[in-house]
Amino acid sequence: MANLTTITPIEYLKGVGPQKADVLKKELQIFTIGDLLQYYPFRYIDRTKFHKIKDLHADMVGAQVIGRLTHIQEVGERRGKRLVAQFKDDTGSMELVWFQGASWLKKSLKEGAAYIAYGKPTVFNGQLSITHPEMELFQAQEKKIGNQTMQPVYSSTEKLKKFSLESKGIQRLQQTALEAVYQQLQETLPLYIIAQHKLVSYQKAMLSIHFPQDVHELNAAIQRLKFEELFFIQLRLLHNKQLNTSKYKGHRFDKVGNKFNLFFNERLPFPLTNAQKRVIKEIRLDTNTGAQMNRLVQGDVGSGKTVVALMAMLLAIDNGYQACMMAPTEILAQQHFAGISELLGEDIARVKLLTGSTGAKERRIIHQELEEGTLDILIGTHALIEDKVKFKNIGFVVIDEQHRFGVEQRAKLWRKNVIPPHMLVMTATPIPRTLAMTMYGDLDISVIDELPAGRKPIKTVHFFENQRLRAFGFMRDEIAKGRQIYVVYPLIKESEKMDLLYLEAGLENLQREFPLPNYRISIVHGKMSVKEKDFEMQRFIKGETQIMVATTVIEVGVNVPNASVMIIENAERFGLSQLHQLRGRVGRGAEQSYCILMSSNKLSKEGRTRLETMVRTSDGFEIAEVDLQLRGPGDISGTQQSGVLDMKIANLASDQAILTTARNSVITLFKEDPQLALDKNSLLRQFLMQRTPGISWDKIS
Incomplete structure (x- = not known):
């Protein structure tokens, strides 16, 4: 939350000016x-400790x-000229070396x-030294x-660095900035929140x-600033969620009709898992409240998300509404169309x-x-959001692999009816709990955490390049049994920059x-x-x-x-979630399935961790969770496009x-004070009003 004193343009800070301001921007x-x-700062140097x-x-x-400086001398000529000094303490000696300002330093x-x-200590030809050390006269009597x-x-x-804005230069600017605005820095959190969580000001x-x-002082500051950042993200998300339920009315699905019951009783190819039943129940409750439902369903590859989505669409049809399902690729849309048509029959x-x-x-x-309203379910790609596509009464929208669509694309489907559907x-990319709470904190989240009965776990092995003949032998054995095989490559053609087994060469092999x-x-x-x-x-x-033989185009939507x-060739070059998605393309039949991760003989620490995890x-x-630890949130689930995670x-x-x-x-805050009307929450109300202009606050309850 911005303090008025901190919105001053950076060029007006003493020591900055137009040129430095331009490069900082x-x-x-x-x-x-x-x-x-x-x-x-991204790290700190502990100058409270001394070493021998x-x-x-x-x-x-x-x-x-x-230590004590002894024997200071200039060595070399012209460009090779440097100042070398011996530096001794009671345990040994080392060299201190300066390549710049040798003559001036020798005098000082x-x-x-x-x-x-x-x-930073270095060792060259067995000699311990520090290059360009920071030097300060030692006064023993000083405390x-x-x-x-x-x-x-x-x-x-x-x-x-060309503008003297290396780490030290930025440090000087921070000092100037704090001297300028420190006294005017205003509190951003309510005092009772600060006291409750034992935070520093x-x-x-x-x-x-x-x-x-x-x-200790550093840790207290980090704790305070991290809490504040995450608190305000959650305040916005949960406020939006509250706003959705109060502002956007939803179609009420108050009956379970013939189509839903006919499908459930006679057409389901396998019994629903308890997880599927739980999620369908959550959707039924949501769609009968009179408020618009916004729900994210997470489910691992093969957990049965599509059947859950289909039953939710049948619920809409039984209540007199149309439904649609949008997928990111034609392959996936065709897959859904074929599967749903087969399940529903004529x-x-x-x-x-x-x-x-x-x-x-x-x-x-x-x-x-x-x-005309004679079409019940439309399945498709981005073509669904074209202006020409108009429904008589759209009541339910399913978006598959939602992270591949932008916010505006999803919003276009909202506008297909006067009352938003x-x-x-849905996503088959499992989302770590922290990411789900932050990226999708304004949605209700369901998890299908159970696979249908009878599924055999996929056996995963890691082969190095020198084990390739063993992999070929295994492939022949499986083909002899009547099985089929995917071979996935990261590139189509040879790349000069990346030494990968590219698809065209792999195909020849x-x-x-x-x-x-x-x-x-x-x-x-x-x-x-x-x-x-x-x-x-x-x-x-x-x-x-x-x-x-394929590239990652088969990551989603292929069901054989x-x-x-x-x-998976060059498996060490793929992200963990992508490896998991690719592995999910097999294991869909009754037979034992396998995933072979091929990699080069040399692996980075991160590459090894990924393959060992798989x-x-x-x-x-x-x-x-491991993927989040390795890659950070910005690369996962398309989060960088949202702006939410600019932490x-x-x-x-x-x-x-x-x-x-x-x-x-x-x-807890919203339960006690949904409108943030209490004086103690005035800071928070002010924060949200700045970010949600045009909202009538008295309608929020």
């Missing part, structure tokens, strides 16, 4: 003094030593005097020696995050498919039937190992036309080919029960406890 998006103060020379080693980030440094030297604080370190860039936190005196509901490939004649028929968004006429291979990648992809997919689905082996567990939520200090991978505390605090 371009490089760090720092436009105001407030932005600068929220540019926090004998204990120094090259792995240290930095070390502070008290006092030979024989005691100094505090600080810098305070050295910097004796936690010294902040700020991220910088090459462009910033905002003023104290801002000073201590940049210039902490010790670790008599329960009329279903059609609308994609970019739908012909003009068929389009006109679909448009007409939608407006109920929204059910496979054609040598699995030659005609005994073996046939399909190929699918993103550069092919829809018609070409569909032709190749159909060959594989019909069993005319035994091996499907006879395919029992998934081979081999160890098939739990999508555990995998998602300055909190970390969803490590701050789950603080997030939970902040969310619970906001929930």
